[in-house]
Amino acid sequence: MLIYPTGPDLSFARTVHRGLVHKSAVGEVFVTDSARVAEDSYVVAAQWPRKHWYFGEPAVSLNPLLVAETLRQACLVIVTGHLGVPTDARVRVDDVAVFLDCALLPCLLPAEVTMKIDANVTPSADGPIRSIAARAAFVYEGEQFATATGRSTMAPAVLSNSLRKPRDADGDDAVIDVRPEWPQVEVDHEHAVYCDHQTDHIPAMLLIDAALSSVRGKLTESAGVVGFEATFDGIVEWEPSAVMRLSFDEEDPRGVSVDVIQGGRRRAEIVVLAASEASS
Numbered sequence: 001m002l003i004y005p006t007g008p009d010l011s012f013a014r015t016v017h018r019g020l021v022h023k024s025a026v027g028e029v030f031v032t033d034s035a036r037v038a039e040d041s042y043v044v045a046a047q048w049p050r051k052h053w054y055f056g057e058p059a060v061s062l063n064p065l066l067v068a069e070t071l072r073q074a075c076l077v078i079v080t081g082h083l084g085v086p087t088d089a090r091v092r093v094d095d096v097a098v099f100l101d102c103a104l105l106p107c108l109l110p111a112e113v114t115m116k117i118d119a120n121v122t123p124s125a126d127g128p129i130r131s132i133a134a135r136a137a138f139v140y141e142g143e144q145f146a147t148a149t150g151r152s153t154m155a156p157a158v159l160s161n162s163l164r165k166p167r168d169a170d171g172d173d174a175v176i177d178v179r180p181e182w183p184q185v186e187v188d189h190e191h192a193v194y195c196d197h198q199t200d201h202i203p204a205m206l207l208i209d210a211a212l213s214s215v216r217g218k219l220t221e222s223a224g225v226v227g228f229e230a231t232f233d234g235i236v237e238w239e240p241s242a243v244m245r246l247s248f249d250e251e252d253p254r255g256v257s258v259d260v261i262q263g264g265r266r267r268a269e270i271v272v273l274a275a276s277e278a279s280s
Helices: 065-083 157-164 204-216
Strands: 031-038 041-048 091-100 113-122 127-140 141-157 223-231 242-247 255-262 265-276
Touching: 031 065, 041 065, 065 091, 065 113, 065 127, 065 141, 065 204, 065 223, 091 204, 127 204, 204 223, 204 255, 204 265
Parallel strands: none
Antiparallel strands: 031 041, 041 113, 091 141, 091 223, 113 127, 127 141, 223 265, 242 255, 255 265
């Protein structure tokens, strides 16, 4: 594991305003502070509870979804708190990846986590920035325990429909013949984590969660999820129903590909990374 200096003093005393991270519930906000340390570099502080009702206990099993949600919040704090993006701007997740370096955090108290984030932004003609690409190292007590990357595109609320255009306009237009055995994405419009704020599409985090859940049932008992790589071709709408197509190799379960298909076309690809206990 890499050892990191403490860097600027960051506070863990209270969370940032819930509006900065597009949350309604204060209890679901993890980020507590942030600082800009260079033109494209930031440090962001977050506190994780000893036991989160949905993401579990970091001291027992580190959940890559908790890492991803914390990165999502950190990037929003950077663009709204440091780069002038309005808090009501619409955000489309283009891709996100998480890689765990360990299975758990040895924390007896709520974990005070620091993220060292390198962020490249693309300017916009109609707003402060058009997109952000971030690479983060997650650090606990001076040691790196996870890395994550993410890219998102932003638009003013009045131009939010522009985010619905597929990213790959020149991609394959062939319609996929959906099979009845492919599992449907279960959408809970009242999910207390992913849908606790107003949204007009299926949140990317909910889709990643659904993919991880579908894969866990296929893995052997000795295998565990150590990360994922997700790429989205635009927004996945609430309707029509979306399904998941799994590509699973029982002889090599380290990478399981999950395609999210809606309206006969692939809208997202989520590769779930798994490793057996023997190889960890």
